[in-house]
Amino acid sequence: MAQVPVxxxxxxxxxxYWILFPITIVMILTGVLRHYASVLMQSAPKKLDxxxxxxxxxxxxxxxxxxxxxxxxxxxFATRRDALVTAFESGAYLKDxxxxxxxxxxxxxxxxxxxxxxxxxxxxxxxxxxxxxxxSWINAFFSGYxxxxxxxxxxxxxxxxxxxxxxxxDMDPRWMSSISWYFLCIFGLQSVFNFLLxxxxxxxxxxxxxxxxxxxxxxxxxxxxxxxxxFKAEAENLAVIEHYSVxxxxxxxxxxxxxx
Amino acid sequence: xxxxxxxxxxxxPPSAAxxxxxxxxxxxxxxxxxxxxxxxxxxxENLLLSCLRTGDDEAAAKCMDRxxxxxxxxxxxxxxxxxxxxxxxxxNNGELEAVLKQYDAILEGNSTNIPITKRRIxxxxxxxxxxDAASALVQLLDFSPTDAEAWSELSDLYFTQGLYSQxxxxxxxxxxxxxNAWNIHARLGELQYMAATTSGNGGGSQQKYLAEALKRxxxxxxxxxxxxxxxxxxxxxxxxxxxxxxxQAKQTDDGEFTLPDSKTIERLDELATAKLSEIVRHSTLKxxxxxxxxxREVAAARExxxxxxxxx
Numbered sequence: 269m270a271q272v273p274v275x276x277x278x279x280x281x282x283x284x285y286w287i288l289f290p291i292t293i294v295m296i297l298t299g300v301l302r303h304y305a306s307v308l309m310q311s312a313p314k315k316l317d318x319x320x321x322x323x324x325x326x327x328x329x330x331x332x333x334x335x336x337x338x339x340x341x342x343x344x345f346a347t348r349r350d351a352l353v354t355a356f357e358s359g360a361y362l363k364d365x366x367x368x369x370x371x372x373x374x375x376x377x378x379x380x381x382x383x384x385x386x387x388x389x390x391x392x393x394x395x396x397x398x399x400x401x402x403x404s405w406i407n408a409f410f411s412g413y414x415x416x417x418x419x420x421x422x423x424x425x426x427x428x429x430x431x432x433x434x435x436x437x438d439m440d441p442r443w444m445s446s447i448s449w450y451f452l453c454i455f456g457l458q459s460v461f462n463f464l465l466x467x468x469x470x471x472x473x474x475x476x477x478x479x480x481x482x483x484x485x486x487x488x489x490x491x492x493x494x495x496x497x498x499f500k501a502e503a504e505n506l507a508v509i510e511h512y513s514v515x516x517x518x519x520x521x522x523x524x525x526x527x528x
Numbered sequence: 529x530x531x532x533x534x535x536x537x538x539x540x541p542p543s544a545a546x547x548x549x550x551x552x553x554x555x556x557x558x559x560x561x562x563x564x565x566x567x568x569x570x571x572x573e574n575l576l577l578s579c580l581r582t583g584d585d586e587a588a589a590k591c592m593d594r595x596x597x598x599x600x601x602x603x604x605x606x607x608x609x610x611x612x613x614x615x616x617x618x619x620n621n622g623e624l625e626a627v628l629k630q631y632d633a634i635l636e637g638n639s640t641n642i643p644i645t646k647r648r649i650x651x652x653x654x655x656x657x658x659x660d661a662a663s664a665l666v667q668l669l670d671f672s673p674t675d676a677e678a679w680s681e682l683s684d685l686y687f688t689q690g691l692y693s694q695x696x697x698x699x700x701x702x703x704x705x706x707x708n709a710w711n712i713h714a715r716l717g718e719l720q721y722m723a724a725t726t727s728g729n730g731g732g733s734q735q736k737y738l739a740e741a742l743k744r745x746x747x748x749x750x751x752x753x754x755x756x757x758x759x760x761x762x763x764x765x766x767x768x769x770x771x772x773x774x775x776q777a778k779q780t781d782d783g784e785f786t787l788p789d790s791k792t793i794e795r796l797d798e799l800a801t802a803k804l805s806e807i808v809r810h811s812t813l814k815x816x817x818x819x820x821x822x823x824r825e826v827a828a829a830r831e832x833x834x835x836x837x838x839x840x
Binding site for chain 1 (some may be wrong): 638639640670671673674675697702703704705707726740742743744746747749753785788792795796799803
């Protein structure tokens with residue numbers, strides 16, 4: 269079997285200093301800048317007024333009663349359940365009781381939810397704008413040629429990842445184009461930012477994407493959710509509980525479990 | 529375990545708090561802005577509290593200044609600490625009234641400032657205006673019913689007033705928030721036992737209280753092995769039940785707990801006696817693995833055991 273000849277491409281060694289380093293440094297600097305920009309743009313979390321807190325925590329209270337009813341005796345659970353079900357169904361805990369039953373409020377008309385969305389928009393913008401700029405900068409100046417050779421062999425599948433912008437069929441995937449270096453930087457600089465800015469920085473987009481996914485449960489009280497419906501549903505959940513207590517037969521369990 | 533400035537000093541015995549407060553010069557020597565670590569501000573806060581406990585107002589004021597410089601005077605937690613400091617520095621009742629007025633003014637502007645609300649309640653209680661404190665607590669719990677600290681404070685407040693059923697209700701709310709807290713189970717058992725002791729009419733309600741107290745203590749032991757308070761309470765309840773066995777009323781099933789049969793009570797009594805004497809013996813000898821019991825609690829258990837020995 270014939271040995272595949274090792275491809276050699278003679279590159280100007282200056283490529284290294286004039287392309288590889290600048291791209292990396294620009295990436296790091298934009299990351300740091302983005303971090304500080306988003307820290308500056310961050311608006312303080314909005315203070316809830318007393319009625320809003322009451323609405324949220326009363327619902328949480330109902331959920332707690334539903335989840336931990338087994339700690340109570342049947343009688344004390346029943347009194348709580350009756351009181352909560354009546355209050356939930358009549359809307360006693362609502363922020364503005366007269367709006368109950370009018371259906372979902374339009375999230376765009378509520379100024380407090382607009383603010384939340386503006387914050388999200390700002391974050392998105394802080395991510396998209398610099399990325400677009402850098403990418404067009406690299407495309408304009410450095411596209412179309414390879415800048416380095418990776419020191420380890422790779423399979424052919426990596427070609428599309430590492431040689432974006434270089435339309436050469438037979439080239440070894442170890443050769444890398446500048447735009448691919450840029451992509452590697454996006455995903456690989458996370459630990460550099462962690463080192464420079466601390467672990468909860470706003471520079472790395474990976475963290476932001478994960479944060480976007482993790483924020484889903486917080487939507488419970490978010491805009492567009494009708495609290496009246498939540499209360500009604502919770503009242504129903506409470507009403508159907510079949511009570512048992514963890515204290516039933518506890519002394520038998522104790523006598524079985526513990527020996528002196 | 530050596531006391532550390534990272535634990536809340538309110539939970540430490542006085543000697544440990546003193547030990548912590550004596551670290552104040554060393555901690556305060558360091559510059560506050562050199563390098564900010566996660567634990568640094570918790571350290572300052574706890575140092576402030578232990579200094580106040582031990583009467584070192586000067587060091588406490590220094591801690592306060594640093595916290596205020598970092599978080600700003602309008603931070604809710606810093607505001608509460610500042611209030612605590614001025615309460616400690618107040619010389620007479622008039623100055624305390626002034627602090628109270630300040631709290632009222634703050635709450636006028638922002639009624640959701642929970643740390644200040646709590647300080648106000650604590651101050652009211654200290655000044656002997658218990659009913660005001662209770663109504664303020666009820667108000668707080670109306671808009672924030674998921675606050676375990678406030679519920680247990682309310683329970684304690686009612687308990688000092690002798691309102692046992694209200695105290696029990698409030699403590700049950702704490703259990704709803706943390707159903708596996710064995711100390712709360714034991715505390716609820718204690719409240720129920722006391723309610724049974726004072727509800728003089730005997731008969732039904734007393735027995736119900738005792739039945740639930742028995743079960744609460746059993747549950748606390750189930751959650752925490754070798755829990756001295758739990759065994760102590762269990763022993764108290766079973767002793768009393770065995771003594772009163774003759775006049776047991778008819779048990780009705782109306783959703784309350786019912787007492788187990790007398791054989792089970794006897795076995796529980798034996799178990800509690802054996803465990804208590806084991807704990808007392810081991811902790812008196814300071815055996816390995818048996819340290820950490822409060823000395824006063826062990827002494828109380830010893831006394832209970834010796835009382836029972838005489839009775840038999």
